[in-house]
Amino acid sequence: MRSNFLLSIFFLSFLANNLFAQKTYLLRPDRIFDGQEIHENWAVLIKNEKISSVGPAAELTFDSQNTEVIDLKGCTLLPGFIEGHSHLFLHPYNETPWDDQVLKESRSYRTARATSHAKKTLMAGFTTVRDLGTEGAEYDDFGLKQAINQGIIPGPRMIIATKALIASGSYGPKGFSADINIPQGAEEADGQDLIKAVRSQIGKGADVIKIYADYRWGVNGETRPTFSVDEIKLIVETAKSSGRPVVAHASSEEGMKRAILGGVETIEHGDGGTTEIFKMMREHGVALCPTIAAGDATSQYRGWKKGTDPEPEKIKNKRITFKSAMDARVTICTGGDVGVFSHGDNARELEMMAEYGMKPIDVLRSATSVNAKVFHQDNLGQIKPGFLADLVVVEGKPEVNISVIRSVKLVMKNGVIFKD
Ligand SMILES: [Zn+2]
Numbered sequence: 001m002r003s004n005f006l007l008s009i010f011f012l013s014f015l016a017n018n019l020f021a022q023k024t025y026l027l028r029p030d031r032i033f034d035g036q037e038i039h040e041n042w043a044v045l046i047k048n049e050k051i052s053s054v055g056p057a058a059e060l061t062f063d064s065q066n067t068e069v070i071d072l073k074g075c076t077l078l079p080g081f082i083e084g085h086s087h088l089f090l091h092p093y094n095e096t097p098w099d100d101q102v103l104k105e106s107r108s109y110r111t112a113r114a115t116s117h118a119k120k121t122l123m124a125g126f127t128t129v130r131d132l133g134t135e136g137a138e139y140d141d142f143g144l145k146q147a148i149n150q151g152i153i154p155g156p157r158m159i160i161a162t163k164a165l166i167a168s169g170s171y172g173p174k175g176f177s178a179d180i181n182i183p184q185g186a187e188e189a190d191g192q193d194l195i196k197a198v199r200s201q202i203g204k205g206a207d208v209i210k211i212y213a214d215y216r217w218g219v220n221g222e223t224r225p226t227f228s229v230d231e232i233k234l235i236v237e238t239a240k241s242s243g244r245p246v247v248a249h250a251s252s253e254e255g256m257k258r259a260i261l262g263g264v265e266t267i268e269h270g271d272g273g274t275t276e277i278f279k280m281m282r283e284h285g286v287a288l289c290p291t292i293a294a295g296d297a298t299s300q301y302r303g304w305k306k307g308t309d310p311e312p313e314k315i316k317n318k319r320i321t322f323k324s325a326m327d328a329r330v331t332i333c334t335g336g337d338v339g340v341f342s343h344g345d346n347a348r349e350l351e352m353m354a355e356y357g358m359k360p361i362d363v364l365r366s367a368t369s370v371n372a373k374v375f376h377q378d379n380l381g382q383i384k385p386g387f388l389a390d391l392v393v394v395e396g397k398p399e400v401n402i403s404v405i406r407s408v409k410l411v412m413k414n415g416v417i418f419k420d
Contacts, residue, residue, distance in 0.1 A: 022048065023415070026062050029072035029393055035079050035369035035382035038361075038399055044077065046389040049415040054383050072393050075409055078364065079381050080127025080390035082371035083156070083346050084289045084335025085268055088114045088121070088129065088144065089137040092341055094301040099173040102136035102185050110137045114144050118155030120344030125392030125405065127413045128157040130335065130375055132210045132247065132268065133164035135185045142205035154418055157390075159375055161210040161247075162201045163187040165194065165235065167226035170217045186212065194231060198238040209239045211264070213248040214255025223272070225255045232262025245376070247289075253277055260284050266333060266374060271295070271314070273321045278328035287331040287374045290322055292352040294337035322356045332358070333374050334367035347406050354402040361399045389415040 025046040032042040032054065043057035045067070053060060089110050090101060101110070114137075121129060134141050141160040148155035164186040176182045189197035198209055211227060218224040227235070236246045240263075248259035251271040259267055260280050266287045267273075273281075273288070281288060299312050325332060336349030353363045372381025379388050391412045396404030411419040 024048075024052075024063070024067045025412075025415075025417075026060065026067050026069045027072060027077060027391075027393070027410075028057055028069065029075040029077040031076050031397075032383055033076060033078040033364055033368075033399070034384065035372075036365060038076070044383055044391075046412070046415050049389055051383060051385055051387045051389050053385050070410075072409065075393050075395050076398055076404075077383070077391055077393045078125075078398070078405075079368040079372075079383055079387075080392050080411070080413060081125050081346065081350075081367045081405070082334070082375065082377070082381060083121065083126045083129040083338060084266075084333040084367075084371050084375070085291055085337050086121070086129040086131045086335070086343070086346075087133060087135055087337070087339030088117045088131050088158075088343065089134045089140065090339035091117070091343070092301075092339075093298065098135070098185070102173055103183065107137050107140055111140050111144065114140070115147070115153050115155070117339075117343035118144065118148060118153065120342075121338075121346060122154050122156050122411060122413065123408070123419050124344045124346050125394070125408045125411050126156055126346045127390040127392070127411065128159070128371075128375075128377065128380060130159040130161075130208065130371075132161045132208075132249075133186055134162065135164075136183060138163065139204045145205070157380075157413070159207045159377075160205060161208050162204055162206040164210040164212065165189055165197055165201075166212045166215070167231075170215045170226045171212060190227075191231065192234075194235050195238050198235055199242075202239070202242050202244060206244065208244055209235060209246045210268075211235060211246060211248050211259075213250040213259040213262075213264075213267075214252045215249075223252045223255070225252060225258055227258065227262075229258045229261050232258055232264065236263035256281075260286050268335070268337075269294075270325065271318060271321060273325060275324055275328065278325045278330050281325075281330045282328050285331075287333050288325050289333040289335040290318075290325070290353070291335060291337040291349070292318060292322065292356060293349040294340040296348075296352060297341040319356050322353075322358075326358060331370065331374060332366055333371050334363070335371075347403070350405060351402055360402040363402055364398060389413075 028043045044054040045052045145158040166186040168188040214225045245265040247266040248264040249268045250256040250259045251269040253272045369381040393410040395407040
């Protein structure tokens, strides 16, 4: 009895130590990017899971007895990066085609992989992910999120979509006999039935409702719109009563237009965006999550030799539309559709945004404070007193060379150091 009691005390304190830092840290890098600007010779004081103060290192007061001081020479400290579009239940399609992942991989196998993906993501300095659909792995993102939140496995905070919604007949896997029903990569629902589908996904843990506003289901396999504007409005109205946003996969002009008019908060991909459409996004306050790295990866899976072959039309077009979204001053999130390419390689999207013409400092803003704001994470994305101590330390100056975000020296989530 007594030993059981002691054991539970030990277990509880172990859990508490893992979940909530009981420590005070003073981190002294060369510079701090606070989510907006770079500040030379600043330091940050962390107490328990929160940022307690930040400012010029010489002016910060702290209790030297009970504070662990960490000097980070040559380093920049930033808010933990926020991945805006991940699929922790997918892995690159050149390893296993998407159809085979959905149809041939068991859910236990996919979950086992996802735990490894989660760890890689966190170690790369991405302390939060908006995970936009399990692609056939049901509600398993909810269990993964629980295990991370309880400190059972290391991983990023997760904002989850569970199954995502598709119009009947529009999605995949495709190409099978009409006599059999093949499991789909997301949940089919239409018309009034959408109300029930949205509510059940919420009940099962969805933080956000993700819809496919268009897909490759045209007569010749071309991308065409799926849901009507009224259907999207119904989804948005239903989700909104519970305080949840709706986000849309859309890459055709008409699909994007319907998503905007239907009231979604972000558009994923947006490859077919025109000047008119981006103007409309700006007017309706819809943000764009461009997923440049996914297109770059799939083009290479299809045989494009980057650096040797000329750029495919799809890539050329993406450069143009990304620039035109920036010119229209559309809010741009950072989200690579990681899963299509390797987890832990999330930096690829930030590098590509810079390569396609965004200033590195704006890329850093997008991946931290902008993503936090768009995803309603009011205590994340900035180095500010009261904010959660999610941060990443990299060697070098990322606002000069974005690629230095790959040289991660330290990752902290909730005031706990995960990489040192
Ligand atoms: Zn995606």
